[in-house]
Amino acid sequence: MTVMTPLRDELNAGSLAGLPAHVQRPGYDRSAVKTGIVHLGIGAFHRAHQAAYTDDVLASGDLRWGIVGASLRRGDTRDALAPQNGLYTVAIRSGEGEDLRVIGSIGDVLVAPEGPDRLLAQMTAPSVAIVSLTVTEKGYCHDPATGELDEKHPDIVHDLAHPDQPRSAIGFLAAAILRRRMHGLPPFTVLSCDNLPSNGRTVHRILKRFAELVSPDFGAYVASEIACPDTMVDRIVPATTEEDRDRIRSELGVADAWPIMTEPFSQWVIEDNFPSGRPAWEKFGATLVEDVAPYEAMKLRLLNGSHSSLAYLGYLAGHQTVADAIRDPGIGAFVPALMNDAATTLQLPPGADVEGYKSSLIERFRNTALKHRTWQIAMDGSQKLPQRLLGTIRDLLAAGRPIDRPVLGVAAWMRYVAGTDEAGNPIDLRDPLAADLRQLADEAGLVADRLAPALFSVRAIFGTDLAEDSRFRDAVISALARIIEHGASAAAASAAAATGHLMGHGEHS
Incomplete structure (x- = not known):
């Protein structure tokens, strides 16, 4: 995981020890964490949900599952989190009050348009076993009425023509899978965490069709070798306001450029299909099932x-x-x-x-x-x-x-x-x-x-x-x-x- 030089007056590795005692914070050695997950679509929901479950796994002593996040469009999340060493606050709010927790599971944030090859290189790293997604429904470049790949979508047309410079989540997945295959590396599991019907099967169908358009052989490989478990995710995560930032700063004593507001409730139901391994999320509240x-x-x-x-x-x-x-x-x-x-x-x-x-x-x-x-x-x-x-x-x-x-x-x-x-x-x-x-x-x-x-x-x-x-x-x-x-x-x-x-x-x- 990348650890940058701490900056004063900000939430970062150097200011963690000085936070108020009631603020929960990472107690593990973040410099020893390996990158096991690349996450596409590093928005507020992921940081309130999957990253928090994974932070619990790291805190338990299993340091194989650090996250590198990627924004597929803009650099605002990277710009907020990079000076903070990837740290951010989750504020859990209810009528009874507010609990604050600093999450440490995200080690780096990439911005895909600024360097597609850097993101592909990270997805091809031997330690990466899972590529997860929260790219919203529209990020799958599909027809919502049929669940099929929209082959005329501008990003899909571009990615088929320029496979080493992808724009879409589907294009990045396909390019990374192909590179891993060429290098003799086992494929990663593709873990959709978006609100799509049968989200794993849907992304598998879309990805398989994209791969078929690349070549019949690649399509057959994706069909037989790429695991895409279904999931169900649930947590309400409102957009962060300036008022939220001001209040979190007053609580922490340092500035957090992008804290996350959420509710106490959290649910994650996952089809247990991870050929290359997975974190023990079930120890921290996730439900592993055969049928989601x-x-x-x-x-x-x-x-x-x-x-x-x-x-x-x-x-x-x-x-x-x-x-x-x-x-x-x-x-x-x-x-x-x-x-x-x-x-x-x-x-x-x-x-x-x-x-x-x-x-x-x-x-x-x-x-x-x-x-x-x-x-x-x-x-x-x-x-x-x-x-x-x-x-x-x-x-x-x-x-x-x-x-x-x-x-x-x-x-x-x-x-x-x-x-x-x-x-x-x-x-x-x-x-x-x-x-x-x-x-x-x-x-x-x-x-x-x-x-x-x-x-x-x-x-x-x-x-x-x-x-x-x-x-x-x-x-x-x-x-x-x-x-x-x-x-x-x-x-x-x-x-x-x-x-x-x-x-x-x-x-x-």
Whole structure:
């Protein structure tokens, strides 16, 4: 691990000993740590979640699993952490107070565009056994509706033409796997920690197709030799604010350029498939299983589906944070009702307490200490809707059950895409498809039976089945009309109270 010269007045190796006694800090020799993991997408979530689990492993005495992180776009994380020797604070917040912990598992942060070859060299190091990812849904360069590689994605086109100068996570994985094979090194395990359905199988499918486009032989190698375990990750991590930085500085007595705010809850369910070895994460709270799918579906449909719905409805109604939105009477009644509908589509994991899980989610949403912004959750909706809401809707349609509640989340996203909230304030739409979505919305106008059909045309979100299903189309148009006419809170209250039954053949009560 890289250890740089300490700087004064900053959190770094030299200032650790002087931190207040209540601040937890690394007690192991960081200079003796080996790099066993390269992580692509070194954002706030990874630093609050996987890096914290790995810090526990290092503290237990197993020093093989240090992390080198990589940013695939910008250098802001590197710029913040490099002067701090990779150290940063995790502030665990609840209504009972705040616990501070300094994490030491990240030894270096690379910036891929500044030196692709340096990152590839690190991924090819013999000590590296795992390459993990939190690159968000859009970072997989795939079609969210089908889960297949988007072969026309500009980064994929570039990476196939310039394999030694990749831009995408998929391009880096393929180039590093090929180099390791050429050097006779065992392949690393690819560990996706993003909110994708069957994320391991999804990245394996995407990576295999990319490799096939390089050569049939390489495609066959990836298919047979590269392990991509499924995972489910869960922890709420709001964006850090200047107020957060100021308060952490007052607590530590030194500046931390990028502390991380999070909640006490953390969950990590992992398919135990690591041919080249792995840290003993299960000793520190992770769950190792044969089949992640039931856990993943419960989280995606109960937590993520309600989180996105709450974010769109809440933002439209003027609520800046999740805690404010869940306290809105209409939205607060709607979210648990939505969870109840989604729960009927689940095959629960062994011993699951679904009622307890739903109750815990509501309590987490009500955590006023987090200040999790609805706008942050609302980002990248085109990539999130298929797995968070549309899978639930498909299953409910197949069972002939009501879809009025989950389609309200879809309709709220459509109203959000229209570009203004209910007070007429402009919305800063952040989405890979933002330009196309705004053009469709602007041309249609804020009219439900024009706006919804225009957005149904985006096959990357809705596919062809939902876009052509009259039951789905009618329900979304009706929900969107209610939001436009009565507002998000009133529409949520109405949906929460609804008891209608889907009759099929396009008829709704």
